[in-house]
Amino acid sequence: MAGKTLYDKLWEMHEVKRRDDGSSLIYIDRHILHEVTSPQAFEGLRLAGRKPWRIDANIATPDHNVPTTASERKGGIEQIADEVSRLQVQTLDENCDDFGILEFKMNDVRQGIVHVIGPEQGATLPGMTVVCGDSHTSTHGAFGALAHGIGTSEVEHVLATQCLVAKKMKNMQVRVEGQLPFGVTAKDIVLAVIGRIGTAGGTGHALEFAGSAIRDLSMEGRMTLCNMAIEAGARVGMVAVDEKTIAYVEGRPFAPKGADWEKAVALWKGLVSDPDAVFDTVIELDASQIKPQVSWGTSPEMVLPVDQRVPDPAVEADPIKRGSIERALKYMGLQANQPITEIRLDRVFIGSCTNSRIEDLRAAAEVARGRKVAANVKQAMVVPGSGLVKQQAEAEGLDRIFLEAGFEWREPGCSMCLAMNPDKLGSGEHCASTSNRNFEGRQGAGGRTHLVSPAMAAAAAVTGHFVDVRELLNGGAQQ
Amino acid sequence: MKAFTQHTGLVCPLDRANVDTDQIIPKQFLKSIKRSGFGPNLFDEWRYLDVGQPGQDNSARPINPDFVLNFPRYHDASVLLARENFGCGSSREHAPWALDEYGFRAVIAPSFADIFYNNSFKNGLLPIVLAEQEVDELFRQTEASEGYQLTVDLDAQTVTRPDGVQYRFEVDAFRKHCLLNGLDDIGLTLQDAEAIEAFEARHRQSQPWLFGAIR
Numbered sequence: 001m002a003g004k005t006l007y008d009k010l011w012e013m014h015e016v017k018r019r020d021d022g023s024s025l026i027y028i029d030r031h032i033l034h035e036v037t038s039p040q041a042f043e044g045l046r047l048a049g050r051k052p053w054r055i056d057a058n059i060a061t062p063d064h065n066v067p068t069t070a071s072e073r074k075g076g077i078e079q080i081a082d083e084v085s086r087l088q089v090q091t092l093d094e095n096c097d098d099f100g101i102l103e104f105k106m107n108d109v110r111q112g113i114v115h116v117i118g119p120e121q122g123a124t125l126p127g128m129t130v131v132c133g134d135s136h137t138s139t140h141g142a143f144g145a146l147a148h149g150i151g152t153s154e155v156e157h158v159l160a161t162q163c164l165v166a167k168k169m170k171n172m173q174v175r176v177e178g179q180l181p182f183g184v185t186a187k188d189i190v191l192a193v194i195g196r197i198g199t200a201g202g203t204g205h206a207l208e209f210a211g212s213a214i215r216d217l218s219m220e221g222r223m224t225l226c227n228m229a230i231e232a233g234a235r236v237g238m239v240a241v242d243e244k245t246i247a248y249v250e251g252r253p254f255a256p257k258g259a260d261w262e263k264a265v266a267l268w269k270g271l272v273s274d275p276d277a278v279f280d281t282v283i284e285l286d287a288s289q290i291k292p293q294v295s296w297g298t299s300p301e302m303v304l305p306v307d308q309r310v311p312d313p314a315v316e317a318d319p320i321k322r323g324s325i326e327r328a329l330k331y332m333g334l335q336a337n338q339p340i341t342e343i344r345l346d347r348v349f350i351g352s353c354t355n356s357r358i359e360d361l362r363a364a365a366e367v368a369r370g371r372k373v374a375a376n377v378k379q380a381m382v383v384p385g386s387g388l389v390k391q392q393a394e395a396e397g398l399d400r401i402f403l404e405a406g407f408e409w410r411e412p413g414c415s416m417c418l419a420m421n422p423d424k425l426g427s428g429e430h431c432a433s434t435s436n437r438n439f440e441g442r443q444g445a446g447g448r449t450h451l452v453s454p455a456m457a458a459a460a461a462v463t464g465h466f467v468d469v470r471e472l473l474n475g476g477a478q479q
Numbered sequence: 480m481k482a483f484t485q486h487t488g489l490v491c492p493l494d495r496a497n498v499d500t501d502q503i504i505p506k507q508f509l510k511s512i513k514r515s516g517f518g519p520n521l522f523d524e525w526r527y528l529d530v531g532q533p534g535q536d537n538s539a540r541p542i543n544p545d546f547v548l549n550f551p552r553y554h555d556a557s558v559l560l561a562r563e564n565f566g567c568g569s570s571r572e573h574a575p576w577a578l579d580e581y582g583f584r585a586v587i588a589p590s591f592a593d594i595f596y597n598n599s600f601k602n603g604l605l606p607i608v609l610a611e612q613e614v615d616e617l618f619r620q621t622e623a624s625e626g627y628q629l630t631v632d633l634d635a636q637t638v639t640r641p642d643g644v645q646y647r648f649e650v651d652a653f654r655k656h657c658l659l660n661g662l663d664d665i666g667l668t669l670q671d672a673e674a675i676e677a678f679e680a681r682h683r684q685s686q687p688w689l690f691g692a693i694r
Contacts, residue, residue: 016678017671021652025671027678029689037571039512050665054679056691065510084510084533091512128689135570135594151572151598152514161668163675167651199497200564200590233567235593256688264688299497320496320562327495418569420506427530437568439501445530 003274005171006240007206010146010271014129016163025163029128032114033060033101033155035092036420037133041156042095052099053162059123060096060103062089063113064420068383068410072422077106085421112386112412115139115227115353119219120388122252126241126268131158136353136436138229142222143249144241144271146206149230170280172205172234173273176213178287183470185363186221187355187434187453189213189285190228191293195303197283202234205281208273209239213287219248220359227354228436231300240272294340294466295438295451297328302438303451304340306468312336331440332448333428341466343450346429348373348380348461349443350454351410352417355434356385358392360454364434365398367458367472373406374464381408381423383415405462419444432460481603482661486584487630488557492621493547498561499568500595504577508533517573518580522548552625560617561588565606566595575602585631587638589614600654603661605633607648633659 004012016025038060045052052058065085067073072081077093080086089106096103104110110117115136118124130140130147133155140147154164174193194201207229214222222239229237239245246265249255256264291305302325304311313325313336329336334343350356350364361384373380382402384390390412393399399409416423417435419442425431427446434457438449452460459469508520510533519537524530526548528541542549548556559578565588566574575598578586585605599606609617620640621627630639633655638646657664668675683690 017674019653021656023651023653025668025675027675027682036509040514040572043512043514048663048665053675082510088510088512125688127686133570133572135568149570149594151570151575151594151601153572153598153601157665157668160665161672161675162679163668165653165664165668167653199567200592203564203590203593230568230594233564233592260688264686267686299499301497323494324496418501418506420509437499437501439499439568441505441524442501445505445524 002278003276005273005277005279006144006208006238006271007146007171007236008277010127010129011168013127014146023165023167026129026166027163028131028158029057030118030123030130031058031158032118032130032132032137033058033092034064034114034132034134035062035088036064037152038095038155039088039091040152041159044156045159050160052159055100057162058101058159059118060092060101061111061114061117062092062106064414064418065089066106066413067421068413068415068423070411073107073411082422109387109391112389113353113356113414116356116385116389119143119223120252120386122249122255125249125255126245126271131164135230136227138235138237139223139227139353141226141229141236141238142219143245144238144268146236146238148235169236170205172202172207172281172283173279174207174209174283174285175211176209176285176287177211178213180213180216180287180290183455183473184290184292185453185455186217186224188290188293189287190225191295191300191303191451192285192290193283194228194232194300195293196285197232198301199231199299200233202229202232205234206236206238207232207234209237210273214239215242218359219244220357223357224354228300231436241268292453292456292468292470294456296332296334296340297325298331298438298440300436300438300451302328306340306456306466308340310334310336310338310340343430344376344465345432345460346376346378347425347431348377348457349416349431349433349435350381350457351383351385351415352435353385353414354436355454356383356389358389360434361389361393361398364454364458365401367455367469368405368407368462369401371405371462373461376464377461379408380406380461381410381416383410384412386412407461416443418442432457432466480601480657480661480663483584483603483605483633483658485630485632486557487628488584489553489555490558490560490617490621490627490629491548491553491556492560492618494562494618496562497564497567500566500571500574501568503566503574504571505531507531509571509573514576515580517577521577521581522546555582557582557584558629558631559583559586560614560621561586563589565591567592570594570598572598572602575599575604579604587614587617600658603658605631605658607631607638609638609646609648613646
């Protein structure tokens, strides 16, 4: 009999019951809540007269809507200028208080983006099932957890039953072997994967990232990778547990301690795909061939290495694809065959659940150090993923580097990744963004998003256009 | 939940691949703490020429005459015909809420994004996967004849064209059962409360660190 994949193991560990119709009840260990997708679920619970099944499985924080300027944050919730946002943040507070759910409120230093704070607190652990009403919940799979986004009805379902009704997905492995070139990051790997398999390439699959290039990544890098599995169509992204996983978790506030720790580590070490496990789909990439990536269009699959030119719809044979390229070029205000390095930027955003962790900020700061934001860039902002990331960055002096270079240094939140708060693009503006989605209007109506790594975003900020970041880094000379 | 059994309705063709949930309902409308009120802002950035804001009088806004939903012949459409990977992106259930409130009962496409597909069933909106050639043919027929209608039968798992040709579609047995009967799946799951409690006790025994850590 063939061995088991990591996903097979996680599924079996949480299957409460298999029903006659082929669906299963899956037990949920950790449920993370935020202000946007939870209010209707709490309302549904109240209307049905139901109670949460297990309060201590839940953890909440406001992130999507919170302002990120120090002045607006200082006054607390009452000072959130946007009335509708304020009501939503207030509603989360009230719901968590009413039901007794632990919440890191807006000005708690532990507040931050849901997918940053879970791992940071040790609230995300290997072997867990983790869900949240947000598609980027796949991030937590970096710890050898089974994690995915859910809708509001399922948020209510998990609150009420601690379970989800699910059907097992197929297994997919993306194997990246070899050494990443200097200056190329986890973000470039995942963008290259999406460019290769498309935004529906992983639909119906749980996607495990494997191979030597993945093992070489830090936990922050693995989180970036799993975060964007959803942009490849896969609800679930995962990386097997290794020593780095265990070292990252050790000592975190909610990680097991003492005898429990030893027992947990022993169990977690088995959270890997067996050598003879069979995957339904396998994709292989050579890490040494990956270059810094830049998205040019309105879907994450519209992405190319920085040294390429924007595609020409005239050479596309498939009429649906040709139409998509034409529409994207028009929306993005780009010409066919235009070099990517000639795209000029109006704004730069470094942040989001994809790239707002300490390692991301260090990589951007290394490029920004001693340089200035280019004159044509109206705004370059850095938004740390949590209060604790911000604190750490300030202890390392990264805030000074950014401020001296002309970047804004903000309070933690989702910010311009989806522009629900006041941080947004104007119509027609080009933005180098470390976020995850370049959909039309995502960062503001008419805004034009280009997805890049933190180092590439910083390089774009200081040069005013896209540039291969390796040209700005000292290490480049040694290659 | 609203049941879905059979529906006959006017078809609107949305000829774009990878329609994402940011497009279906833009983020500014997600600030609502209610489940309703999203219909007028379905496809807001394509449907109107200005930038929409929550709480606005949508009837006074300039309409984009080039967007298919605004063509007079597709007013009152209740079946949306779409291309591959419909509903990709954000997990926002506001997307099916907006489609449902606008008046759509079914969406037909060659493929759907997983989360959107799942969310639709929870809201009485039926997502139907047909083969690419079948969808192509439906696009041709819809665009060729004004007033083109399709009949969707969930029990029989068929889509019937006006000329009587039928396409069969697959649907998961549990989802079909819930949708046909308008069942609340939380109630169904709670019928298994004992099994959940038994699992939880075993789980607590083997991995005690998963319980009670966060207070």
